[in-house]
Amino acid sequence: MAEHNIKNNPEELPFSPRIDRSYPKPKLKLPVGACDCHFHFIGPQRQFPLQNNHVFSHLKFEDTTFSDWERMQSALGLSRGVHIQSMMYGRNYEIALHAQCRYPDRLRTVVILPWDEITDKELQLLTDNGVVGARVSWRTESEVNLNMIERLTGFGWSIHYLIRAAEVTDEWKKIILSTPGNFVLEHTGYPPANKGANSEEFQFVLESLETERCWVKLSPRFSGQEDFPFSDTDEFIFKLTEHAPSRLLWGSDWPHPQYFKPMPNDVRLLDMVENWVPDESIRNLIFVDNPAELFGFSKI
Numbered sequence: 001m002a003e004h005n006i007k008n009n010p011e012e013l014p015f016s017p018r019i020d021r022s023y024p025k026p027k028l029k030l031p032v033g034a035c036d037c038h039f040h041f042i043g044p045q046r047q048f049p050l051q052n053n054h055v056f057s058h059l060k061f062e063d064t065t066f067s068d069w070e071r072m073q074s075a076l077g078l079s080r081g082v083h084i085q086s087m088m089y090g091r092n093y094e095i096a097l098h099a100q101c102r103y104p105d106r107l108r109t110v111v112i113l114p115w116d117e118i119t120d121k122e123l124q125l126l127t128d129n130g131v132v133g134a135r136v137s138w139r140t141e142s143e144v145n146l147n148m149i150e151r152l153t154g155f156g157w158s159i160h161y162l163i164r165a166a167e168v169t170d171e172w173k174k175i176i177l178s179t180p181g182n183f184v185l186e187h188t189g190y191p192p193a194n195k196g197a198n199s200e201e202f203q204f205v206l207e208s209l210e211t212e213r214c215w216v217k218l219s220p221r222f223s224g225q226e227d228f229p230f231s232d233t234d235e236f237i238f239k240l241t242e243h244a245p246s247r248l249l250w251g252s253d254w255p256h257p258q259y260f261k262p263m264p265n266d267v268r269l270l271d272m273v274e275n276w277v278p279d280e281s282i283r284n285l286i287f288v289d290n291p292a293e294l295f296g297f298s299k300i
Contacts, residue, residue, distance in 0.1 A: 013060040019255040020265045021068075023075030028274045031284050033300040035080035035291035038186060038217050038251020041069065041099055042086060048098070051090035055139055056258055061088065064255035066102065072254055076270050080297055082132075083109045084160065084186075086257055087140055091115075093126075100130045108132045108295040110160050115145045127155050132295050133184070137162040144175045153181030158215070158294060164190040165201035173204060177211060182294060184215045184249070188240070193224040193232040197239045209244045215294055216240060217251040218286070220272065227262045230272065237276040245282045249290055 042050075043063030050061070073081065085096045093111040100109040110133035111126065134152050136144060136159055149159055159179050163172065163186075176183065189205035191197075208214040218237055220230035240248055250273060252266055253259075277283045292299060 013058065016056065016059045016061050016257065017259060017263045018062055019064065020263050022265065023072065024265075024267050026076055026267045027271045028077075030077040030270075031288050033080060033292070033297070034078050034287040035082065035249075035295075035297065036073065036076075036078050036252045036254070037082040037249040037291055037295075038084050038219065039069065039081055039254040040064070040084055040086040040257055041066065041095055042088070042255065042257065048089070048095040050088045051092060054088040054090060056088065061257060062255075066099065069254070072252075072266060076252075076266060079106070080291065081107055082251075082291065082295055083107055084251075085109070085111045085135060087112065087135075087137060088257065090140075093131075097126065097129065097131070104130055105298070108297065110135050110158075112137075112140065113148070115148045120151070123151070123155055127157070131157070133158040133160050135160045135162065138164065138167065138172075144172065146175065149175075150180055153179065156181070158182040158184055160184040160186055162186045162190075165204055166190075166192045168204070177208060179213065182213050182215065183208075184217060184294075186217050186251070187219045187221040187253070188216060188233070188236060190222045191236060193222055193236070197235040202236060202239075206239070206243060209240075209247060212247075215247045215249055215290070216244075217249045218273070218276065219251050219253055220269070221253055221259075228264065228268055228272075234276065241277055241279075241282055245285055246290060248286050249294070250286050 042061050044065055045063055083096060083099055085093055089095060091112050091114040096109050096111045100107050109131045111131055112135045134157055161176055185205060185208060191202040220233045223230040223233050225232055252269060254266055291297060
C-alpha cells in the first residue's frame, strides 16, 4: 500500500480496511452482564477528529460511532464494555470522556494521558466519571513514566500495556512486573504465535500473571494466520485458562483499527471463545465476574 503524505487532502487518502457490519446470530449465548473489555470508538470525526501525525496518518478511517457500537453489542449479546482510547486520538481523551458520560453505567474507560501535564484534580474528575485505567503503548511511549504509574494506581486505576512480547526490552519487563497496582496485557501479550506456548516470550505473559496483579485480555490478534480459524492461538488460550482463569478478560478489538488482514467478522470472533473455553463457568468468569471485579461494574 502506497503511503501518502499527511499534508494531502484527507479525501485523497486511502481507507483502512472497512469493518464487517454483518451480524449473524452467534452460536455462543452470553450470560447477562457480559462485557467486551477492548474496543474503540472512532468519530464521528467531524465532532471528534483524529490527531494529526498519529501512527497511521497515511490512512483515513470510517466512523464507528456510538450507535454502531450499540448495534454490535446487541447482536453479540453484550451489555457492557471497556472503551480503550485509540492511539489515533493521541493524548486527547475528549471522545473517551464524552462516551463515558454518555454511558455511565454501561461503560468503563481507559485513556491515553498527557503524562507530565495532568493534575490530581483532573485525575479525580476522570475517576469520578468512570475512567479506570491508562494505556501505555510501545508505539507511543519511548519510556515508561514510573512516577505517573504510581500516581494512577493510587487512584485505583489499572495500567494497560500494549506490548509485543518478542520486542519488549528487559527494562520494560522489569517495569511491567513491578507495576504497583493492577495491570493488563492487551491482545494476549502479543506472543509470537509461530513459536508456540512454550516460548520464552509467552513465559513473560505467564510470569506476569504470577504477580497476581496482572490480567490478560484474550484476543486472536497475535495469530500468524491470515483469516479464521486462527487455530495457532488455541494452545496459548488453553494454557492461560488452565493457569489463571480468574484473571482473564475478553476483548473484541472492534472496529479493528490498523488491521490489514481480511477483516474478521465479530460474531465469528465471539464464537471462537466456545472452542477456547468450553467450560461455561470459566466463560462466565471471563465475560462477567472478572470485568466486574477489575473495573468496578455493579454486580448482576
